[in-house]
Amino acid sequence: MNPILKSSLLIYFIGACDASGTDIALDAKATLLHRIDSLNLLIYTCLLTLTVLTIWVFKHRRVSWLHETGLAVIYGLIVGAIIRYGGSTNEVTYIDAHPAPDTKYNLSVPPDIVRFHFPDKIQISSGEAPIPNKTYAYSFRGEIVKVEQNEIDLKATFDPEIFFNIILPPIIFHAGYCLKRKYFFRNLGAILTFAMVGTALSALVIGALMYGCVQLMPASLASSFTFLDTLYFGALISPTDPLTVLAIFSQLKVDVNLYAMIFGESVLNDAVALVLSGAIQNYEKRYSSDGGFEITGFLGAIGDFIGIFSLSLLVGALMGCFTALMTKFTHVRDWPLLESALFVLMSYAAFLIAEVCELTGVVAVLFCGICQAHYTYNNLSADSRNRTKQLFELLNFLAENFIFTYIGVSMFTFPKHHFDPWFIIAGFLTSTLGRAVNIYPLSFLLNLGRKPPIPMNFQHMLFFSGLRGAMSFALAIRNTVSEARQAMLTTTSMIVIATVVLQGGAATHALAYLRIPTGEGQNDENEALPYRDVRSNGRMVVKWGNGENEVVMPWQLNYKEETPRGSTDGGSEKARLARLWGALDSRLLKPLLTHARPPLTETLPGFMRPVARLLTTTRQYTQSDNSLRRTDSDSDLCIDEPQPVPTSIDPQLSYNIRNGYGNV
């Protein structure tokens, strides 16, 4: 730097500094807060790094008695305890305030902002006089129930809304994007029964039993729980999160149909539970003023549930189809980065649109993921397929492990825990019972109409896979205003930790004990969460779209199976619906939304020909049938497919696969 210039400028400095002491103290305070935030993030980053390294060690040494999610929880617990008991407390300063004398305020909610005036003179206990005659803005945070409880310690905690807006969407989207639709559709009946009816049933049973239990408890506790509270607890503890079990399944190559049922159910029951809990809250809001039960209100809640679920589904599906149209009719695929960005933005927009419309973003993003996989994926360039797949895989991995780490840490650091031993014990018992009520009676009913029945050991395994996870925790931590809600959070956290660590660890033994066959050479059909055992040896393992496998779509399977099975059994109505949907999908939606053949010009009736021609791309005419079949397959959505499936599936074989339970 030019020294002459510099020294000549120095004269400006003199007398130029007059920032007040308070501003600087405020700056220092802001810096401190920023450092604390960074430290919190750093703690979680280190925890995740540690988890990743330990997972590697476990995979390397083939440890199976503890899964990565269990590991994340345990590391979280240890670090949480250290922070709680070892760390220095960063004290929060308080002041009590009253409204200004001449205040007029006529709303039934507390104001958003308090304008706090420091008076000219303030009674001080010692030391220098504080900041006289200034006004500061304070924003609303929550109600203080016990004024004497001075400590609102926010060490290593995050705003619960982060879970719903940042952490859950990629997890759920990835589940939808990765869903192997072939096996999902095959077991659709069972999956829908378990996920829709089962979850509602489980919530109701748990809610009712908990309300009964609570009434038997000491009066102080009993009075703080309403039936709606316990029903809410039932809804939030009902969804399952069988990550751990599924990871073991995919390692041990367990029967695909069992896998599909557990995965499909867990994907859908998250969505169901979320909508259900929302409906319960809406009911509470609308009818609490009356105090009593109203049949119209109850029906309204059911209407809410159905309406919100189907509208959210619609939003997600439409956004997925819209993305498919955009990628089909523009040449944005020439620039894979733009294409990937578009894909990510549209998928997140589905979530946001649903949230803005007071629907359920998670449901929207789930069905958006399914549509993106079914339609848009076929239009993407190879680079974008690869990129979106890998991106969401990584995001899902990080988000999942973060949430389980956080469950561990927050057990010690979250300030609003309320340990109530009776409630916790009751919670454990009823949630187990709720899972049983979901699986066994519904399996019995399903087996009445289902040709390959669900055998008992599969039912036991379905029951055993009822681990609780991210969604339960996210719902529980969302609202911790009242003591009842705090007790729910504590109980939920403990149930999640116990099931993930203990049940997850025992899954291998449970498989052996229940004599569920493993390693049956079904590796090409295994609906693995793909990354679990991707193992490369220095070369790229991504195989999407490179395989030679030609697979059969669900409706084609249905069609082919009709022939040997006849169509006189109880499932014929369902099969007809599936055939209808299959025809609609292959004749209208696929040709419209993707480059798949046959083009619309061949599938639509004659008078629609001009419109059809408009909606068909040159690529669709020119591309060979075979190359499109390949990109269209389910299997190109799964990284881990070392063996190709047989090139043609004869009806008898597929029939055998569907009836695969026979080999138990």
Added chain:
Amino acid sequence: MNPILKSSLLIYFIGACDASGTDIALDAKATLLHRIDSLNLLIYTCLLTLTVLTIWVFKHRRVSWLHETGLAVIYGLIVGAIIRYGGSTNEVTYIDAHPAPDTKYNLSVPPDIVRFHFPDKIQISSGEAPIPNKTYAYSFRGEIVKVEQNEIDLKATFDPEIFFNIILPPIIFHAGYCLKRKYFFRNLGAILTFAMVGTALSALVIGALMYGCVQLMPASLASSFTFLDTLYFGALISPTDPLTVLAIFSQLKVDVNLYAMIFGESVLNDAVALVLSGAIQNYEKRYSSDGGFEITGFLGAIGDFIGIFSLSLLVGALMGCFTALMTKFTHVRDWPLLESALFVLMSYAAFLIAEVCELTGVVAVLFCGICQAHYTYNNLSADSRNRTKQLFELLNFLAENFIFTYIGVSMFTFPKHHFDPWFIIAGFLTSTLGRAVNIYPLSFLLNLGRKPPIPMNFQHMLFFSGLRGAMSFALAIRNTVSEARQAMLTTTSMIVIATVVLQGGAATHALAYLRIPTGEGQNDENEALPYRDVRSNGRMVVKWGNGENEVVMPWQLNYKEETPRGSTDGGSEKARLARLWGALDSRLLKPLLTHARPPLTETLPGFMRPVARLLTTTRQYTQSDNSLRRTDSDSDLCIDEPQPVPTSIDPQLSYNIRNGYGNV
């Protein structure tokens, strides 16, 4: 659902609902706030989608008069204006408060939490009585300067800290990870001079001139600016962000050395400006109580600057090397997902560690990125290379476009703008002058000692590339407490918008006007921001590690050039340093941190042999020299390399390339 079970449970409902009206109103309020948040995010998601689509159209139609960042800004401005003037105002409710009568408070900062008691009776203007006898917590937000200014409207705005903790790190990391080190090292002298000395000089000149200008303005304004304020303005407006220009350069294939200088300078001067502004703030904090200039304080600020910069560099570099060690000595590369997660987590940890230690995270993450590219990248599996590259490319793209959109929107919606025409005009003039003071005198000095001098038209282009961007905006919006800072934010926003839209749009013409040669077949050497013109035709275009190009490391180039050039010119000292570093890197660091050959057992002296053996992997012994050279090359960090470089570079050729300015 079983109807009998259900109806038998309904009796529980009766009398079970007694949530109070206030709680429900609070819930509704929280829902509303959540919807507003989602709507804000949705606005930006839609804006980004629109930008992506328009970029595609522009690329498709080869529009060059407006670049994507300019586009993002313009869309942002339009939507910002619509929100400002068209949207309905969501009113914020207020209440004035005073300390409770018997309060004792003895700190010089306002408290974190105000516990606001609603009294039993409150004077109401009309309607029902609000929430009596409850206590709410309010958290600190900021000072209210003008109490009468009732509207703190927070439509479509985010917490400024988001820029520093979420948006900037991926941008900066990507810059470091993508930096083509070959050309960066070749022009290191010029880059360092422009970035370090030039930025400081520019900040000082702008600061001094602005202080002079402010003194000439109306008294009310003059009194609100101290010299430190204007100096801070100088520091924040000095860093350049030549995205637009570089995108055009890479399209038109402009001289690589010019490209490297502009890119290298802009990467480094972001870091320099950030540390510089931090040092100014520290100085302000420490010495403001005295009011006068102190030479010790000034030296302290310079010490701060050097200390923080080098310590941050060290943190980043160490984390990069640590990641390299982890990926070298564990077999985590067998599981690419774990490896990628580790890579991302360690890189973000570098940022966080620096922030926790009160260093500069952005500087740490920049050098971490450079080290990750130089060492860790060689150890990664092909899948992880691909994945990390694509991930950061996508994040960078989204983050960049988001920040420019936000600059546009916030111009209308950010509540703390302060339009002062004199300050804005002065800002434009001095920032142009500051850029000139950076480039021309320093180029003159550099040309004294530099053998291939920087020609005048290159200097003009360097001057012209002084667009302001993300870093300036992020620094300006970080602190908007005082009126002076608000005027700075407004001026910075306007300078950013004007330079990005106008200067960015005129860049092609400037190149033509200055007769800077373009399209000279240097496409293999073009340090493109890789994605800018990646164009695939249905196949994967990722070519990293697949090319046959063997490239020469900077120190090797230096070494080879010494022979024809002799070593008697002024650059010999620099060359010796570069050789020293090259030797250290190739003999110690590369063999230690990567699988590169020759292994440590060959490069270390005899008595270190046992240690060396310990630190050498089997792979390092067995792998052939050639395959490692290939993965080691700079070029595998760049997607867009259609032609392979010559397999061997003869000394004369590389000499010609280095002296490539001759062809102007």
